[in-house]
């Protein structure tokens with residue numbers, strides 16, 4: 001165990017998927033850091049499930065991709081339906097090799113794999129059961145206080161990175177506002193044994209009553225996401241399965257429900273993302289609608305960019321301000337695109353009384369020449385460079 005009296009160049013608050021991956025990137029570029037995480041283990045239950053090719057490419061650079069692929073399910077195509085008719089299919093086959101698929105892996109398993117890789121490379125890098133409670137800044141140094149096993153500890157760092165999620169203490173401490181709004185959309189989702197005929201394919205049903213999404217999971221299970229007219233408190237498996245049966249006539253096997261939840265969606269962006277020596281990444285910097293499955297992947301892109309940014313800063317400290325401004329601009333651009341793409345996905349999935357033109361549009365988007373552009377958009381290609 002490291003001696004906490006030693007100052008760190010970088011302290012990372014939050015060892016969720018983004019903080020753990022940032023640790024791996026800093027390890028790779030040889031910058032000393034510490035990750036403080038309040039939980040004793042990854043949060044059980046699966047929120048995120050999609051790992052996009054852009055992230056697999058980043059994982060590959062760190063020698064991680066093969067292990068993730070061994071643990072997940074490769075989604076190589078998706079099918080779009082109305083309540084009772086097929087509109088078309090979208091294949092990722094022609095996307096750049098070798099990652100021409102989206103990998104389905106529940107978030108807690110993703111976090112466990114990242115943690116294993118990080119602690120194998122540096123056993124002292126992650127401090128669990130460490131709840132950060134106070135942050136103070138003086139003389140270009142940041143003092144971070146955390147509680148651990150009944151004692152209070154303080155460390156010092158040159159830069160502080162908040163990877164501490166939507167309710168970020170780091171963001172609040174820095175006085176950074178989190179601006180945005182909720183959308184009217186609400187959903188329920190659950191994981192069940194897979195009794196569908198879709199195998200490793202994804203399926204999206206653009207029903208008149210609202211969207212249903214269905215994704216493969218490891219261990220012969222399947223995730224079902226169902227749009228609801230309003231937020232449902234204390235959702236039961238029956239509420240989800242009856243909506244699926246009513247809208248598309250499929251009977252879900254609900255004998256072993258492994259995860260069930262209700263969620264509303266919102267867009268929130270930190271303004272600014274960087275303030276003095278405090279930098280935000282992941283959900284601490286931006287929360288976007290999960291429809292389209294981009295949030296965690298966007299956080300990994302932040303982390304990789306930040307590791308490059310910090311490498312430049314430690315070579316040219318006198319230019320730190322302008323280097324950090326550029327990080328902020330790049331991240332703002334990527335977040336705007338991800339928000340636009342998520343909004344497009346949500347709009348297409350809303351209940352409608354006149355689906356004719358929406359369905360025509362989807363059929364068109366799933367055919368050449370537009371289908372390759374759609375495959376690129378759905379796999380998060382160009383999120384940092386394109387205008388959409």
Ligand SMILES: Cc1cc2nc3c(=O)[nH]c(=O)nc-3n(C[C@H](O)[C@H](O)[C@H](O)COP(=O)(O)OP(=O)(O)OC[C@H]3O[C@@H](n4cnc5c(N)ncnc54)[C@H](O)[C@@H]3O)c2cc1C
Pocket residue numbers: 013014015016017018019036037038039047048049050051107130131132133163164165166168169263281282283284290292293294295296297298299
């Ligand atoms: C229903 C749903 C489905 C989703 N599906 C997808 C998907 O398919 N694909 C996708 O890319 N994204 C998806 N997302 C989004 C994804 O879950 C988040 O973007 C991702 O978890 C963000 O990771 P993070 O590390 O930034 O934050 P978090 O996962 O919130 O992790 C933050 C960590 O910081 C720790 N922490 C907080 N405060 C402190 C403190 N004071 N001291 C120490 N530690 C602290 C927390 O314990 C936590 O471990 C989904 C989200 C939802 C709600």
